[in-house]
Amino acid sequence: MNIFKLTYLSLKNLFRNSRRTLITVLVSSSGFAALAIVSGYMDFTFYGLKELTICKGFTSGGGNGHIELFNKDYALKEEHYPLEYGISEYQTLQSCIETDKNVIATIPRIEFNGLISNGDKSISFLGTGIEPKKEIMLIKYWNNLSAVTNKDKIVNTPIEKLYNNSDNSVLLGEEMAKVLDAKPGSDLMLMSTTVDGAVNVVDVTVAGISKNPMKSIDRYYLVTNLKTAQNLLQTDKISKIVLVLNSTDKTNSEIPLIANIINRKYNQSLFTILPWHKNAEYYQSIRDAYNIIFSFTGIIVVVIVFLSCTNTMLMATMERVREIGVMKAIGISNSWITLMFLIEGFFIGLFSIVFGMVLKYIFSSIINNIGFNMPPPPGMSMTYILQIFSASQYLPWISILVIISTTFSGLISVRRIKNISIVSSLTHV
Amino acid sequence: MKDNQIIAQLIDVSKYYGVGAARYEALNKINLTFYRSDITLIEGNSGSGKSTLLHLLGCIDKQDEGRIIIDGKDTTNISLEQLASVRLEKIGFVFQSFNLIPVLTAYENVELPLLFNNTDKNIIKHKVYDVLNKVGLLDLKSHYPRELSGGQQQRVAIARALVGNPSLILADEPTANLDSKTGSEILDLFTSLNSNDGITIIISSHDTVVLERINTVVKLRDGKLVYTNIRNNTYTV
Numbered sequence: 233m234n235i236f237k238l239t240y241l242s243l244k245n246l247f248r249n250s251r252r253t254l255i256t257v258l259v260s261s262s263g264f265a266a267l268a269i270v271s272g273y274m275d276f277t278f279y280g281l282k283e284l285t286i287c288k289g290f291t292s293g294g295g296n297g298h299i300e301l302f303n304k305d306y307a308l309k310e311e312h313y314p315l316e317y318g319i320s321e322y323q324t325l326q327s328c329i330e331t332d333k334n335v336i337a338t339i340p341r342i343e344f345n346g347l348i349s350n351g352d353k354s355i356s357f358l359g360t361g362i363e364p365k366k367e368i369m370l371i372k373y374w375n376n377l378s379a380v381t382n383k384d385k386i387v388n389t390p391i392e393k394l395y396n397n398s399d400n401s402v403l404l405g406e407e408m409a410k411v412l413d414a415k416p417g418s419d420l421m422l423m424s425t426t427v428d429g430a431v432n433v434v435d436v437t438v439a440g441i442s443k444n445p446m447k448s449i450d451r452y453y454l455v456t457n458l459k460t461a462q463n464l465l466q467t468d469k470i471s472k473i474v475l476v477l478n479s480t481d482k483t484n485s486e487i488p489l490i491a492n493i494i495n496r497k498y499n500q501s502l503f504t505i506l507p508w509h510k511n512a513e514y515y516q517s518i519r520d521a522y523n524i525i526f527s528f529t530g531i532i533v534v535v536i537v538f539l540s541c542t543n544t545m546l547m548a549t550m551e552r553v554r555e556i557g558v559m560k561a562i563g564i565s566n567s568w569i570t571l572m573f574l575i576e577g578f579f580i581g582l583f584s585i586v587f588g589m590v591l592k593y594i595f596s597s598i599i600n601n602i603g604f605n606m607p608p609p610p611g612m613s614m615t616y617i618l619q620i621f622s623a624s625q626y627l628p629w630i631s632i633l634v635i636i637s638t639t640f641s642g643l644i645s646v647r648r649i650k651n652i653s654i655v656s657s658l659t660h661v
Numbered sequence: 662m663k664d665n666q667i668i669a670q671l672i673d674v675s676k677y678y679g680v681g682a683a684r685y686e687a688l689n690k691i692n693l694t695f696y697r698s699d700i701t702l703i704e705g706n707s708g709s710g711k712s713t714l715l716h717l718l719g720c721i722d723k724q725d726e727g728r729i730i731i732d733g734k735d736t737t738n739i740s741l742e743q744l745a746s747v748r749l750e751k752i753g754f755v756f757q758s759f760n761l762i763p764v765l766t767a768y769e770n771v772e773l774p775l776l777f778n779n780t781d782k783n784i785i786k787h788k789v790y791d792v793l794n795k796v797g798l799l800d801l802k803s804h805y806p807r808e809l810s811g812g813q814q815q816r817v818a819i820a821r822a823l824v825g826n827p828s829l830i831l832a833d834e835p836t837a838n839l840d841s842k843t844g845s846e847i848l849d850l851f852t853s854l855n856s857n858d859g860i861t862i863i864i865s866s867h868d869t870v871v872l873e874r875i876n877t878v879v880k881l882r883d884g885k886l887v888y889t890n891i892r893n894n895t896y897t898v
Binding site: 234237238241244245247248554555558559560561562563564565566568654655658 | 716719721722741742745746747748749750752754756758760762763764765773774776777778782821
């Protein structure tokens, strides 16, 4: 049997009831478009989540940057005193790393804790010491991302207030400020343990208030200048260096290059070089949750497409009982007749993919140009403009899913075909 | 055209429908022999078992008792796939309602059996043209069934039955849905195919006009054989 002839027969049967075929193709192509758009939305959401994690982060420590550089023992051992496993002479290390053309900034940070007091009340804080002019590079990186529109750009951040004030300035979380009854300009005291184990106090002034979406972080949030933190802890070390690259896609390829650079200058085994996603548990858990939601949505869409095509195939079988009986009477086996129906289902899938691509393009363009403002994702305070990415890496898989759905919807008819009695089918009306 | 070769045999064939008290005997212990190149009429009133007999001979139904041998092949205990092969290679069926595939042209309808019986694709066109010419419809090969008259559709059905060079053509009430003039033309066609090409034809009909064109008669009543006149050897039950 010539498969092309069977395909020709299948196509002719497909177009004999063109209205029904059209409706089935429309349903399947809508399913394809829905899956493709959801994939594009998923891609955009994960992209935004990823870049926000890199630029802003979900904790009080700021964005992860693309790569973090620690003392090797920092993550492995408990410190007996602050910055026991910090990085010393970090400026030399920064200069070294900044020779890599893909590194646009190296950001030193100190993570420390202690008590903050307004004279009447003392509460604990989780603090980060930063160099504001370096931290602003992360914000510039975000604002330069091509997927970010003007409405999504970060402007007038509290960090800029820190940058514009004296060294002994702090940013407080909104909840912390409420507890301390503090506002910009208020004088407070920071207390902590130095590297020698002594207690030290530093006077600071509130430069700004930062509202964090998570109250648990907001309650303990404090950011100050690197020098203030070093002054408080009586050290010149830092906790880590955060590297900002010119593209997130280069993260994995940059790690061995950074390692080589460090190795040329230092003993590489002194440092741990960590890509951003290894230290982003909150991002991973949000991503996992979204994956489940999107997968579930995808399954529902596929089931709808399958059921729609199954209905079409069953209707076609019902209408062609006599014809199937005649084909059997001529001597055409059940297998060939079944194959014919499977080919019909396959072509419905093929047409659905083509129309689906067109629908996807049309609706994506409309959505991308309208500018829907989406609510902030969990753990974030920023809204964002809805974008649908092309998600071309998912399109082959979606196509396969649709083809499988439509082709195997014909299998439901197989049993029916097999059970059709030739004699009774010849008199079927 | 006479030939002594047996083309089909029914040996103690019975067919029942229903179960228990509702059981109905469509055929009861039928013994028949058909010879190559004969044209045979299976005659009887409505409900006599003509169509059932033809369906069993055509392997589109299975007997409950007895054996059926088609061109030397015992079809009694073979699988459904093998039965399909027998139908494809040895039998051509012409139905009362023509039963052409509506989405295919006359040419494509006739070509259909050849696509499935491993005929060399280089000779398919030649064979289809040949049979369409025999039935006088070569000029209408590109027409769809809806564009053909009843008689023309039946001719296409006959061409489809012929195209695979079957051992046997079975025609179940082929003129029932046609007017008398057209029916007569169809019967003339059958006669011509039998006398000119030696094609073995078995026709079931209650139309006595068919009697004028055949050389063998089998008469059924209530599922039983009552009379045969196979090559003028008369047998009455």
